[in-house]
Amino acid sequence: MYTGEILESMKKVEAARDANLALEPRRMTAEEKDALLSAYHPDYKESEFETLKIGVSRGDKVPHELAALLQGKPRIGAGDADLTKIDYDTDVLIIGGGGAGSSAAIEADNNGARCMIVTKLRIGDANTMMAEGGIQAADKPNDSPAVHYLDAFGGGHFAAKPELLYKLVNEAPDAIQWLNRLGVEFDKAPDGTMITTHGGGTSRKRMHAARDYTGAEIMRTLRDEVLNRGIPVIDYTAAVELILDENGRCAGAVLMNMETRELRVARAKTVILATGGAGRLHYQGFPTSNHYGATADGLILGYRAGAKLLYADTLQYHPTGAAYPDQIYGALVTEKVRSLGAKLVNAKGEVFMHPLETRDVSAASIIRECGDRGNGVKTPDGVGVWLDTPMIERIGGEGTILSRIPAMHRMFAKYGIDIRVEPILVYPTLHYQNGGLDITPDGMTAVENLYAAGEVVGGIHGRNRLMGNSLLDVIVFGRNAGRCASEKAKSVEPGALTLSHIDAFLKERGDAGIEGDTVSPKLLPVYTHGNPDVPKKPF
Amino acid sequence: MESFVDVFLFGKCYSVPDNLTIMGAMEYAGYQLVRGCGCRNGFCGACATIYRIRGDRELKVCLACQTKVENNMYVATLPFFPLIKEGFELEKVSPDVSVMMQLYPEIYACVGCNACTKSCTQGLNVMQYIAYAQRGDFAKCAEESFDCVMCGVCSSRTSGCRRSGTESSRICSPRSCRSPWRN
The missing domain is CATH 3.10.20.740 (Ubiquitin-like (UB roll))
Incomplete structure (x- = not known):
């Protein structure tokens, strides 16, 4: 329900809708984009970053919030866990129960390995579950992995690791096929052909979707498969430190029961980090579209054990987070809304940009519109621009919203806004960690026998990710890590377990003069919603 | 203020x-x-x-x-509710009505109180799609249940199901019994 100034502005959007529908906004030139990004994108705000003083990536620039954790105090000391008492013994230990972890488990199981998943919440409590818009794969006659590569490479500012991106785009069609066979109900035409659409920065229609529950549909299918196979899933159990062997190879993890805080020891021949992203660190104070558990745990665990980072200074701010009402502030409004034809409109009713520029450019453009240009709509919590959703029904016909983006309709209908007839207010929200742990094409980090897959990895997308390439990434690299880690496990004999890297890390920390009580990994964020009487004690 | x-x-x-x-x-x-x-x-x-x-x-x-x-x-x-998740091999089950009878016999004890539909947090027509499942009309069941987020409320006694405590209150989480008919 809109009132006051918001309602006044909405009337301007309505009045201009016919003209705006007919308009084909100009695409920005490369120079315009560069200038826009450096002036307005949060990644370019020098004061929000600092240089790492310790660890294998010392000298790298990362956000303050991440630096505090990467250089923070380990949750346990080297003597806190009894490494002679093995609680879980397995071939492949998978840390994280989202899309990447589940895909890895299925492939490790296919390869005959014993594997298990540990997750600090439940299997499926992950950003994968929340991915709405779709998954890219070049599987239509007018498309090819090469074209997909060019789109993603350009969209990522030519910074992607070529060998990783090559793998991503080439294994994409098979990933779709695999999911389809597992039972994912993709949107299909009556003859069974998959329906594909555009996303920001795609030059072919290669976005496959399952309504706007694409990630949820994929996640529940993968979860079903993991459970059907009887793969052990240890829930409400976080990894708080990796265990190495005397040769410096990864050989397990110390686990902590999230409810009782009891510690357990898991020994494994190989370990896969599939812990996801970092939205809940709220870089630069941004709201986030991410899951409750997205606290960069895998970066912390990996880094302390010696895994290198890549592009940890690049984050993705999704251009369209909900800006109103405040109960859903920062929640994701899928890019599919723009794929289906909704345009971005400012407070005066003007279309101020092409709706399908890449995400970083779109986010920067909205920030500029609401900032220096003063064309934003004031909301109780901040500011936003209009996303003119009724255009979708005009373009695709009545009923398009309910059949293609029912979750979006439901999300706003709960607060009295019918997106079929009223536009919605949006502002960028912290969405994705472009950077992360550096891996080789077989998924291994700089630490032997430590693999990584999913959002915890950096370098696949370069410095900006296109829509639909992260669901793809968790499937392709999750499966890849599962296959490679289980294969490697066949020839691994773990040596004596040790946590001596904690002492080495603490010494380096002390020598560098780093103080502060921040304990890491963070595991969960703490919210008190401004209650002055409740202490904001970390989890 | x-x-x-x-x-x-x-x-x-x-x-x-x-x-x-x-x-x-x-x-x-x-x-x-x-x-x-x-x-x-x-x-x-x-x-x-x-x-x-x-x-x-x-x-x-x-x-x-x-x-x-x-x-x-x-x-x-209600952070946890003891739902039933039966295992199956997708390649081996056939999409006919006997699948539901074997895996989720309790849905046939439904007395039609419609409490599940009234309780759905997503506003879905739960009783209707369970009816589709009973009949083996799996395509329609999958279609109608698609937006389910598996919160488990419909399966819980708190939905007010009048057969609480009997078999019918154990109706499986509808989305977890949806896989056999997908292709």
Whole structure:
């Protein structure tokens, strides 16, 4: 329900809708984009970053919030866990129960390995579950992995690791096929052909979707498969430190029961980090579209054990987070809304940009519109621009919203806004960690026998990710890590377990003069919603 | 100017800002959530919640992350419910009606009270798609149940199912019994 100034502005959007529908906004030139990004994108705000003083990536620039954790105090000391008492013994230990972890488990199981998943919440409590818009794969006659590569490479500012991106785009069609066979109900035409659409920065229609529950549909299918196979899933159990062997190879993890805080020891021949992203660190104070558990745990665990980072200074701010009402502030409004034809409109009713520029450019453009240009709509919590959703029904016909983006309709209908007839207010929200742990094409980090897959990895997308390439990434690299880690496990004999890297890390920390009580990994964020009487004690 | 409402979390009264969701109210009151909190955005079904407004005879259910607090709201969360998840091999099951009879016989004990539909946090027509499942019309069942977030509310006794405690209250989480007919 809109009132006051918001309602006044909405009337301007309505009045201009016919003209705006007919308009084909100009695409920005490369120079315009560069200038826009450096002036307005949060990644370019020098004061929000600092240089790492310790660890294998010392000298790298990362956000303050991440630096505090990467250089923070380990949750346990080297003597806190009894490494002679093995609680879980397995071939492949998978840390994280989202899309990447589940895909890895299925492939490790296919390869005959014993594997298990540990997750600090439940299997499926992950950003994968929340991915709405779709998954890219070049599987239509007018498309090819090469074209997909060019789109993603350009969209990522030519910074992607070529060998990783090559793998991503080439294994994409098979990933779709695999999911389809597992039972994912993709949107299909009556003859069974998959329906594909555009996303920001795609030059072919290669976005496959399952309504706007694409990630949820994929996640529940993968979860079903993991459970059907009887793969052990240890829930409400976080990894708080990796265990190495005397040769410096990864050989397990110390686990902590999230409810009782009891510690357990898991020994494994190989370990896969599939812990996801970092939205809940709220870089630069941004709201986030991410899951409750997205606290960069895998970066912390990996880094302390010696895994290198890549592009940890690049984050993705999704251009369209909900800006109103405040109960859903920062929640994701899928890019599919723009794929289906909704345009971005400012407070005066003007279309101020092409709706399908890449995400970083779109986010920067909205920030500029609401900032220096003063064309934003004031909301109780901040500011936003209009996303003119009724255009979708005009373009695709009545009923398009309910059949293609029912979750979006439901999300706003709960607060009295019918997106079929009223536009919605949006502002960028912290969405994705472009950077992360550096891996080789077989998924291994700089630490032997430590693999990584999913959002915890950096370098696949370069410095900006296109829509639909992260669901793809968790499937392709999750499966890849599962296959490679289980294969490697066949020839691994773990040596004596040790946590001596904690002492080495603490010494380096002390020598560098780093103080502060921040304990890491963070595991969960703490919210008190401004209650002055409740202490904001970390989890 | 912020205004406040009284919310009773597990019976204990807290005064909280009226613009918060139930999940926000719990955090405002000082709870550090571990269970019963997931995506915080209505997609994961982790935060199934039961509530009653004082003076109202009806017991209501919702997702805590998607529901605003009201004055005199009595809240109990339902972070876990013992649902049944049967195993199967997708390549081996055939999409005929016997699959449901074998895996989820309890759905045939439905007496049609429609409490499941009334309780659905996603507004789905649950009884209808369970009826499709009973009949082996799997395509329609999959279609109608597609937006399910698996919060488990429809399966819980709290939905007011009149056969509570009998077999019919064990209706499986509808989406978890949906896989056999997919192709």
